[in-house]
Amino acid sequence: MLGYYLRLALKSFTRDPGATALMVFAIALGIGVCVMTLTVYHAMAGNPIWWKNDRLYAVTMDSWAAERPAIRDQPQLPPWQLTYTDATYLFNSSIPERKVLMYPVAAVVMGGNQGKPLKVTSRVTSADFFPMFEAPFRYGSGWNASADAGPEPVIVLSYDLNERMFGGANSVSRILRWNNHDFRVVGVLDRWQPQPRFYDLTKGHFNEPEAAYVPWGWGKALQLRTVGEAKYWKFEKLDTFEQLLGSEVTWIQMWVELPDAKARTRMQTLLDTYWAEQRKAGRFARPQNNRLTTVSQWLRDNQVVQDDNRLLVVLAFVFLGVCLLNTVGLLLAKFLSGAPVVGIRRALGASRSQIFIQHLVHAGALAFAGSLLGVGLTALFLWGVRSMYGGDPDTSSGGYQALAHFNVISLVWVTGLAVVAALVAGLYPAWRIGRVPPALYLKSQ
Amino acid sequence: MLRMRNVTKIYRTDVIETHALREVSLEVSTGEFVAIMGPSGSGKTTFLNVAGLLEPFDTGTFELDGADVSRLSDRTLARLRNEKIGFIFQSFNLIPDLNVYDNVDVPLRYRRMPAAQRHQRITTALELVGITSRMKHVPAQLSGGQQQRVAIARAIAGEPSFLLADEPTGNLDSTTAGQVMDLLERINKMGTTIVMVTHDPELARRAHRSVHLIDGRLSDTEIYRPRAVASPDLGAATA
Numbered sequence: 001m002l003g004y005y006l007r008l009a010l011k012s013f014t015r016d017p018g019a020t021a022l023m024v025f026a027i028a029l030g031i032g033v034c035v036m037t038l039t040v041y042h043a044m045a046g047n048p049i050w051w052k053n054d055r056l057y058a059v060t061m062d063s064w065a066a067e068r069p070a071i072r073d074q075p076q077l078p079p080w081q082l083t084y085t086d087a088t089y090l091f092n093s094s095i096p097e098r099k100v101l102m103y104p105v106a107a108v109v110m111g112g113n114q115g116k117p118l119k120v121t122s123r124v125t126s127a128d129f130f131p132m133f134e135a136p137f138r139y140g141s142g143w144n145a146s147a148d149a150g151p152e153p154v155i156v157l158s159y160d161l162n163e164r165m166f167g168g169a170n171s172v173s174r175i176l177r178w179n180n181h182d183f184r185v186v187g188v189l190d191r192w193q194p195q196p197r198f199y200d201l202t203k204g205h206f207n208e209p210e211a212a213y214v215p216w217g218w219g220k221a222l223q224l225r226t227v228g229e230a231k232y233w234k235f236e237k238l239d240t241f242e243q244l245l246g247s248e249v250t251w252i253q254m255w256v257e258l259p260d261a262k263a264r265t266r267m268q269t270l271l272d273t274y275w276a277e278q279r280k281a282g283r284f285a286r287p288q289n290n291r292l293t294t295v296s297q298w299l300r301d302n303q304v305v306q307d308d309n310r311l312l313v314v315l316a317f318v319f320l321g322v323c324l325l326n327t328v329g330l331l332l333a334k335f336l337s338g339a340p341v342v343g344i345r346r347a348l349g350a351s352r353s354q355i356f357i358q359h360l361v362h363a364g365a366l367a368f369a370g371s372l373l374g375v376g377l378t379a380l381f382l383w384g385v386r387s388m389y390g391g392d393p394d395t396s397s398g399g400y401q402a403l404a405h406f407n408v409i410s411l412v413w414v415t416g417l418a419v420v421a422a423l424v425a426g427l428y429p430a431w432r433i434g435r436v437p438p439a440l441y442l443k444s445q
Numbered sequence: 446m447l448r449m450r451n452v453t454k455i456y457r458t459d460v461i462e463t464h465a466l467r468e469v470s471l472e473v474s475t476g477e478f479v480a481i482m483g484p485s486g487s488g489k490t491t492f493l494n495v496a497g498l499l500e501p502f503d504t505g506t507f508e509l510d511g512a513d514v515s516r517l518s519d520r521t522l523a524r525l526r527n528e529k530i531g532f533i534f535q536s537f538n539l540i541p542d543l544n545v546y547d548n549v550d551v552p553l554r555y556r557r558m559p560a561a562q563r564h565q566r567i568t569t570a571l572e573l574v575g576i577t578s579r580m581k582h583v584p585a586q587l588s589g590g591q592q593q594r595v596a597i598a599r600a601i602a603g604e605p606s607f608l609l610a611d612e613p614t615g616n617l618d619s620t621t622a623g624q625v626m627d628l629l630e631r632i633n634k635m636g637t638t639i640v641m642v643t644h645d646p647e648l649a650r651r652a653h654r655s656v657h658l659i660d661g662r663l664s665d666t667e668i669y670r671p672r673a674v675a676s677p678d679l680g681a682a683t684a
């Protein structure tokens with residue numbers, strides 16, 4: 001019977017194309033706006049490395065001034081980053097299975113197809129960065145700990161930079177100029193874009209990963225200053241790089257991978273012991289606040305999903321509700337105008353439930369058409385978001401353009417909302433038409 | 446067989462009660478052709494709606510083929526309407542979107558009949574009313590007489606025990622009305638019980654008997670002719 005009901009629905013659409021188009025568009029608009037908002041929200045709210053949530057920890061400790069917290073609107077939190085002194089001390093620990101120190105730097109590259117110097121963002125980081133954050137390699141691999149210490153002139157390129165410099169070919173062993181020094185390519189990443197970019201949220205939550213990665217030791221060797229966030233709480237002379245390294249400026253990001261709760265406890269103890277020693281030596285005026293923060297908590301602490309975004313999702317659903325309410329009205333009018341035919345069908349043997357299902361299928365077909373158009377509208381709206389926030393991810397609005405793509409999640413949302421739309425828009429009109437007394441219309445038709 | 450005993454039907458609003466049927470008792474035997482006569486507002490259509498299980502009644506008893514139908518669920522009533530009753534209306538009541546074939550198909554669909562069987566029933570019914578050539582036409586493309594013949598084909602396609610006809614010739618000219626009555630007589634002779642509402646005494650005389658409804662009450666009965674013996678030979682009737 002479902003096929004029969006579907007045929008009747010299609011016949012009805014062609015009989016009344018104007019009203020049908022209006023209803024389909026109302027559903028599509030509601031779904032489009034809702035799915036666009038949800039797609040962006042989901043990308044923002046998701047933990048891109050959830051399977052390691054009980055292993056990866058951001059390391060922070062409160063080295064700030066006694067009189068004020070590091071983060072004004074979240075006074076309970078220590079600063080997001082560590083001083084060079086603290087970071088390098090903790091990095092020597094053998095407790096973590098993997099450990100990473102890092103900061104972003106500006107760089108100019110040249111070589112391959114790139115005849116002219118090209119300004120790119122780069123990351124000075126340690127060897128564990130790639131296996132720890134599960135960055136996928138297209139060619140080659142990362143480097144080892146000895147390359148960090150050397151430091152060895154090796155470099156890992158992003159997929160896009162490799163495309164640009166070497167036309168996407170396997171560039172492992174090729175030499176390029178990075179900040180006026182020769183570097184040998186040891187690895188090329190595959191497409192990789194964790195959203196949010198959890199490992200460094202200091203300058204925008206959704207920025208793309210850097211274009212190139214060099215071993216940790218190059219930071220000191222080339223005296224590279226961060227282009228990320230550097231925060232300080234007291235006046236210090238920072239004329240030389242050495243002064244920066246010995247200062248209370250927080251600018252180094254540290255992550256550790258701890259295999260189990262025992263390792264986590266040991267790491268926490270190390271932090272607390274170090275903190276106590278430093279306090280004795282006259283540092284750390286604030287109460288002890290050393291943290292090992294999971295990725296999920298890290299995203300919450302950094303307020304990656306803000307209340308405004310949640311409100312936007314609520315508003316999107318309200319908008320969908322208004323669209324569906326309009327559809328309910330139109331559908332009710334359409335169904336009731338067909339009451340005489342329902343009377344005939346009832347006389348010929350249709351039960352109330354059969355009439356109800358027939359009209360629910362009608363609403364379902366409308367919702368399906370609406371969801372198809374909704375897919376198009378969602379893609380259009382997301383394109384609009386990308387255009388609005390387009391440009392350099394480092395300088396524009398936290399990299400929103402990178403996450404506004406129609407994807408599987410969007411499709412799941414469209415499907416789910418189409419079912420909801422069919423039920424919400426169709427239930428009452430279908431129930432109402434099923435209650436029409438058949439005899440009322442048979443004489444008057 | 447249709448048997449009503451003291452059936453009462455009252456329409457109620459906040460301020461008024463209208464007694465549409467007052468203790469109506471009637472028995473229609475299998476194969477009978479009964480005309481229900483009466484002036485406008487006498488309760489003829491209400492009687493037909495109650496008899497056709499389209500409206501509930503307030504008091505009394507009603508048996509259809511021996512089964513009490515006074516307290517049945519909507520689903521059972523729908524099934525009984527579908528299997529036992531065929532309706533013919535004054536205004537034909539064809540579904541305007543559907544062509545002739547699909548209109549006749551409607552009651553068979555609700556019976557969940559296999560496609561081949563439905564096709565056979567539809568073509569047989571359309572042959573019987575002589576409108577096979579218009580199978581793909583929609584109602585708007587047909588004359589009144591043709592539309593009523595399609596309605597009759599739809600009513601008999603499910604081979605019901607009863608045909609309930611509400612002024613079946615009311616919208617037709619006299620020649621076409623005569624043809625429709627011929628058709629109904631032929632169907633009756635094949636064994637289908639017919640209850641026909643009319644206010645035309647000429648048409649009523651083509652039934653075996655007529656009963657009169659006045660102010661919702663059955664007043665008297667006239668017997669016109671003895672019942673014919675049912676002929677199951679559909680082919681002969683069609684020829």
